[in-house]
Amino acid sequence: MNKIKVVHILNSVGGVDVSLRIILKNIDNQNFENVVIHGLEDTNTEFKDKDGKIIKEYKIPIQRNISPLKDSSSISKAIKILRKEKPDIIHAHSAKGGIIAKIATTFLKIPVLHTPQAYSFMSGQSKIKKTIFLSIEKMFVGPNNKILASSTSEQNRAINEVGYPIEQALLFNNSIKPISTIQSLSIDKTWPDNYICSVGRPSYQKNIELMLDVLNKIRKSISDIHLVLMGVGFHSPNLETVKKKIRVLNLESNITLLEWTTREDIFNIIKKSQLYLTTARYEGLPYAVIESLALSKPIVATDADGNRDLVIDNFNGRLIFNEDVKELSQSVVGIINSEEQKQMFSINSLKMFNENFNIINNIGNLENIYRNNVKLKK
CATH class of the missing domain: 3.40.50.2000 (Glycogen Phosphorylase B;)
Incomplete structure (x- = not known):
């Protein structure tokens, strides 16, 4: 049986970067092939699978802030990569990754799962900013993409505020491996014991x-x-x-x-x-x-x-x-x-x-979500 190919699109920083790396290190690499498209300057650390093998990656000018020039370039480059890689499904992470993937899929018709990791409109410090960011999210609700929320709260936002139908708002909780050993500090401890x-x-x-x-x-x-x-x-x-x-x-x-x-x-x-x-x-x-x-x-x-x-x-x-x-x-x-x-x-x-929130128990749920939403190659 052919592997299901998943292309991940993201600005790989902070919790978004952590989330992807945890997925890549735990997903069944006998049945899933992963490719990563991320920003030029977000990380220099290689992505690896559960066996420690390096995962194929492409760098394009994805950045956190809105930039019409760089965003247009990112979309164009992402479309070229997706045409070359021919994935069965795209998993977009973060607001910017979601927008790039959703625009690309209007041309390529590849199913998109979008994990916002905190919606961008939540960051709006003014009513105008929040309205603009929310309008952008609403603009890209479509039949070929689904939200794959990182929490129930995020899933509820997708349904109640962005306007996703319930059947297009899925859930996969962020999860980690149990922490079995605690290593010694690699830095000097300069704070008191009770903190x-x-x-x-x-x-x-x-x-x-x-x-x-x-x-x-x-x-x-x-x-x-x-x-x-x-x-x-x-x-x-x-x-x-x-x-x-x-x-x-x-x-x-x-x-x-x-x-x-x-x-x-x-x-x-x-x-x-x-x-x-x-x-x-x-x-x-x-x-x-x-x-x-x-x-x-x-x-x-x-x-x-x-x-x-x-x-x-x-x-x-x-x-x-x-x-x-x-x-x-x-x-x-x-x-x-x-x-x-x-x-x-x-x-x-x-x-x-x-x-x-134990990834060992939960990773099978994500694998099933990928299987149930892929566009199988003919």
Whole structure:
């Protein structure tokens, strides 16, 4: 039997890059052939399959921001590659990958599955911007493409706001392998032993400014509270604002900013923390929170898309509505001060991971989705 050929189109950065690499390292390479089309400058790390073999890749000028010239070039180059590769199906990741794939398929009639990993219109900081981005998503709803949502929240957005029919809005939860070993840190540890942690680039989406307000409030109850914030280096448009706020609130001794470190270091830091904190405005299905589940961590989170798919209030952490600084800070303090609550949330986080977000259990679901939606070659 011929392998099903899947071409992935994306700007391969952040969680989008993580998602694709996890898929490629776990999918059955005896029955599926994968090809990757990604940006010129997004990653220099080769893509590999589950046997460690290098996967064919093409680079085109895909970038995060809208650029008529580069976007037109990307579409033209993608169409040429797709005509050459003749895939059975396209899996587009991220907003830009989705648009390129959906335009290309109007010419080539190849089925497209689109995983937004947090819809672009959620990032609109003004009503006008949000309306424009949402209109673009609505424009490309068509019979030859389906949403393959990374979370139930994202699936609901696709149906209720973008306008996909229910039968064209599929679900495959972001998932990871169980984290069985914790490696030693590859960097110097400059923070105290008792700390909380988070992963999030300073940006509108991650809302680190709110996290600083929460940290400042916690400090009134726990004076030596310390936050280790990871991932502040790449594409951090609000970094200077965040650094200024740290100075204004006099939080320099209560926070460590890590620009970049390895994924293994992140696991180590999460595992040894008191809890994981996220103040995001929206997510697809955040890998750092999934990793926190796998590492048996209590989680305090804003009630936002993606977060609410991973945190059940008073089961494996606290889910706080409406960016409430007081509620968020009291929740962190309550967990730190209660070993019984911390233990219960820890046990339930791992249970939730094993039942819903383990890639070893879930990869077969994705393989079946590919099989059920392919355009078989004649």
